[in-house]
Amino acid sequence: MTADTTVFTFANPTDLILEIPTATQNQADVHSQSFSNPTSGYQGYINQLCLSAVLLWLQEDFTPQAKVWPNTTVLSSFWELVNGTAITLDATRFILIPSETIDLSELRVPQEWVDIPSWVGDYYLAVQVEPDEGYVRVWGYCTHAQLKSQGSFDPGDRNYSLDATDIINDISVLAVARQLCPEEPTRSAIEEILTIPQPQAQNLIARLGNPEILTPRLAIPFQLWGGLIEHGGWRKSLYQRRLRLPEQWSVIEWLQSGVSQVAETVGWGSFDFQLGAAGARGIDQRQPGSILSHQLAIAGQIYELLIIPQREPDTTIWRFELRNLTVDAAIPGGFKLRLLTEDLQPFPNNEDIAITAVEQLFVEVALEPGEAIVWEIEPLPDNYDREILRF
Structure with a gap:
């Protein structure tokens, strides 16, 4: 459901303000317990609030077939490790990047959503989440090609950042662009991620499965990290190890x-x-x-x-x-x-x-x-x- 933007004196007229369903806030709070530590739990909470509001908007305004990628049952294994959620609309993929920050000077996207081939999106949506106020604010978007060509990369936290002046702030342009320019390329070419040998993957899962490592995504070189979590089975194994769960796939x-x-x-x-x-x-x-x-x-x-x-x-x-x-x-x-x-x-x-x-x-x-x-x-x-x- 879209909120009345006129009551938000801080909002730009082009901002998209979406209400977070009350039931979702309660469910997301429970869902946040499915993580190995409070930091990941809160990341999951913010992503769940963002997803519930934006997915409903995409289903109502674009197509009822909009759905989570790869599926809703494995979202915790993503949010335990990295911020962001993917939604597919036919052959188009949207990446939601939620944040609570009030500084909207740039969009910061984790490298995983930009440089892992099977995770790459077409459009990246900048979403400010206000849990206490019960709404999210979609304040702009960009394409994968923009992130790669105009964005800057910070090797310290492995984020791509794009200045707000380079982001399309009018979210209504998104629907027009998809209708009028469906063939316009949205993605840049990227390098393949090398497959990790099975013994090395098991060693990495054992090491990074320690929940005291709060940011496992930064603990090893990106090529190793990308190869590990691009494999859905290894990603789920790492998540389950961090939660101290017994083997689930025997x-x-x-x-x-x-x-x-x-x-x-x-x-x-x-x-x-x-x-x-x-x-x-x-x-x-x-x-x-x-x-x-x-x-x-x-x-x-x-x-x-x-x-x-x-x-x-x-x-x-x-x-x-x-x-x-x-x-x-x-x-x-x-x-x-x-x-x-x-x-x-x-x-x-x-x-x-x-x-x-x-x-x-x-x-x-x-x-x-x-x-x-x-x-x-x-x-x-x-x-x-x-x-x-x-x-």
């Missing part, structure tokens, strides 16, 4: 004790094979036991990813299987199901591709105890955030 434990609460929030569940075999079409019914399942929305249809243990005398073969949940519907040609190692390396027979429409895609893999797998599907499922499944 497939063996899921089968023995039930799917963890964290995994349930992103859609994982299990069912007993003998009770649910009718729903698992084509699965070898000689194999008893539990099956793990994850429903996914892909290109407007609902699919199911299954993990089926197939026990052999000397080992367990793990079958990853993708099916369309619509009765008699197929998987379209061009779909891919791919498994990778924890550090995103391929291995022999790690991929199944639908050349034409098929009933199922599957990949089978034998794993040693303690090994981990990352799954990928093309086209990308809605709300996808990379996971590390441990066996």
Whole structure:
């Protein structure tokens, strides 16, 4: 909901003043407990207030399909580590940069949102948050290209800053620009972030998982930091380590004790094979036991990813299987199901591709105890955030 800017004598006529829903303030206060220390908790609180107001505005004034990237369930793992939130509108990405400061002389954007390829946005919104007054003030925006070409970079706190005189202050221009100049480039080219070897990533998670390190983003060189948190599975592992949570992604434990609460929030569940075999079409019914399942929305249809243990005398073969949940519907040609190692390396027979429409895609893999797998599907499922499944 947009507030009446005439009652804010300090505001510029071009400022966008948005009310923070009362219910959101209460929820955000509870949400702030999901962090390792008060500093990160307050950062999460401010980001939640900002998101609730700005997302509603984008949904009302731009498109109802505006949504959080990658999904709302993993926001704490971002806010524990870095300020800012991403929202997608079709192929356009907005980065919300909230601040409580009354000094609006510049916009300061953490390097992660500018130089990590999968995090980069098109438009960066400067948002002043007033928790006690119950409103946020969107006072300007810029593009990624502006940040890279006109902004200055501070290596001390790893922020890009853009002077207020270089920011577009009239937020109403944003809608006009998107309508009249949809093809105008908004992003600058940036360097790729190198993939970190798995042992090095585990060492970094163990070190930075100490919650007494209040700013882990500044504790190691950016190339290492970027490579660590661009990997969704490692980012979540670091967050959970900082909260002293036990392992949440052990497939063996899921089968023995039930799917963890964290995994349930992103859609994982299990069912007993003998009770649910009718729903698992084509699965070898000689194999008893539990099956793990994850429903996914892909290109407007609902699919199911299954993990089926197939026990052999000397080992367990793990079958990853993708099916369309619509009765008699197929998987379209061009779909891919791919498994990778924890550090995103391929291995022999790690991929199944639908050349034409098929009933199922599957990949089978034998794993040693303690090994981990990352799954990928093309086209990308809605709300996808990379996971590390441990066996």
